[in-house]
Amino acid sequence: MQHTTDTLVSPLDLRLAAQARRDHLLDGRRYPEGTAGALMTSEYSSLDSGLSASQAIDMLRREAADAETIYQSYVLDAQRNLLGTVSLRELILAAPDQPIDRIMVRKVICVCTATCQEDVARLMREHDLLAVPVLDEQGRLVGIVTYDDALDVVVDEATEDFHKGASITNHVGNLKDATIGLLYRKRVLWLVLLVFGNLFSGAGIAAFEETIAAHIALVFFLPLLVDSGGNAGAQSATLMVRGLATGEVVMRDWLRMLTRECGVALALGGTMAVAVASLGVLRGGPEIAVIVASSMLVIVLVGSLIGMSLPFLLSRFRLDPATASGPLVTSIADAAGVLVYFGIASQVLDI
């Protein structure tokens, strides 16, 4: 429910409102997509600090038709600087003659026009806000973002991250109405890139062709070992991507996370090594069992550490960490897995 109208509803200072609108048009300024400026509505309720509670309610009654919400109002000075905020609930509860500058909250949580929309949504969620005021570079109020727009941001963002996790580029829009051409374009780039990414796995296999030809039983365990590294890596990457997206994890946690991940990966790899060792004995004898079990341990460890580090790396280079979950990390972990597996195999089998 994003409003693109630039009507400023406060009847308090029409001259300033007109001025602001002119500034806006003169600048020809459009706020970039994905910022608070692009998401906000200028249909907020503003109040003059000199009013009493009952005068403020009367004022809101007149504004109600035009304002997006009258439940949260902003108290402004003549320069449209934000002095405080007052909720309709507080106005209703106050004595009718109480001045609003005695009721209003002066420490207002606010964002600026350039704040990215995910941060706005996160802030509103953390503080259970109905609306958050948006200020320009001069600290003047230019709009508000309301809870319903924040909810849409959260859903769209989750969808986009989800899609990126499966290497689908950008926004598909409503899936039901998407055309074959659109879906093709959103999916083909990554699929073709991943084909070339998998060349590294192929090259790794080619490098060990003699080992493979001599011990064809090794091929039986190839998908199983290689996929395990990719799967463990995808898990780690997904946990990190979502942790970074919800703000639970930040860049400086990287080292602590990496240490813990080593512990988790060794435990996981150990369990899976036991699981494949028995298969190794059955299919190729004790020598093969040692190879597949030790490969599994190393592959899961390497895969997990790649999966955990990649989102941090992308984040550091200002790329979307969500790209890391899924096929990208899987392809990298796969190539690493091939090298580990055949590397260990050729050592053990003494070729």
Place this chain on the structure above:
Amino acid sequence: MQHTTDTLVSPLDLRLAAQARRDHLLDGRRYPEGTAGALMTSEYSSLDSGLSASQAIDMLRREAADAETIYQSYVLDAQRNLLGTVSLRELILAAPDQPIDRIMVRKVICVCTATCQEDVARLMREHDLLAVPVLDEQGRLVGIVTYDDALDVVVDEATEDFHKGASITNHVGNLKDATIGLLYRKRVLWLVLLVFGNLFSGAGIAAFEETIAAHIALVFFLPLLVDSGGNAGAQSATLMVRGLATGEVVMRDWLRMLTRECGVALALGGTMAVAVASLGVLRGGPEIAVIVASSMLVIVLVGSLIGMSLPFLLSRFRLDPATASGPLVTSIADAAGVLVYFGIASQVLDI
């Protein structure tokens, strides 16, 4: 911000409120996690239909301290049946002596205690609701779900789907504080299951060991072809999972989606077939090029159709479709890929 108190705030009929509270305690009824009943707060504002607008505002003023929100009030009869809803905005705008049963909206969007919380959040998002009333089996109002709780549901749900997409079971909680033991438990089950899932790929390879031994160049293309099917399948599954989660797609769309998916997959597979055909010529000559190109086309088609159908299947059997995105669909598509690739290879190479 879920409230577990069972205080009923309406001062209108304290006898009934006490009765309801007693019922609640006698039943020992706890609403199952994930339902509107578990999410709701009983701190709503209720009004008597006989009031005027100004009387209603006075009433809300007295209730404001106890109610979660006074911006949306519910008009009840003596049996606590919901007659209508009125917003504080409407009360403020109305003439002071206007009876609220003339102002209130009679067609109220409401849910029952058993409604799953994702449906509640979806409903609130679609209609931009501040709060939604929750009714019991007898149609009596028992609570409301507010926008801030709905926002938390959306974030938690997206996180959970995201995790399931990488085969992480259930809820990890705050990632930063998760212990090694917890992360191990959440991740190990699927990883081990997928190891056994990959046995099908291994078995597929074992069945064609002779072909592979005779044409070792085929192994070079194995990860590339097999992963492409998995990647295409993961894309399709992810699109469907998220489409089902946001409500864009429903069960009856299956056939239409399947038809469209065939078109998309053929276009994708065709593009990728061209990409690998050149590699095939370089590494193994025209015969290998034909094998890998035709395998790619079939593998991408099969992978996409599996990826698209699996979320629908899981959904039909009342399992969470989010399980389908990622490793599960990848493993299934991988096994199919092995069979397709070596099946085509052994046909073409006449072994």
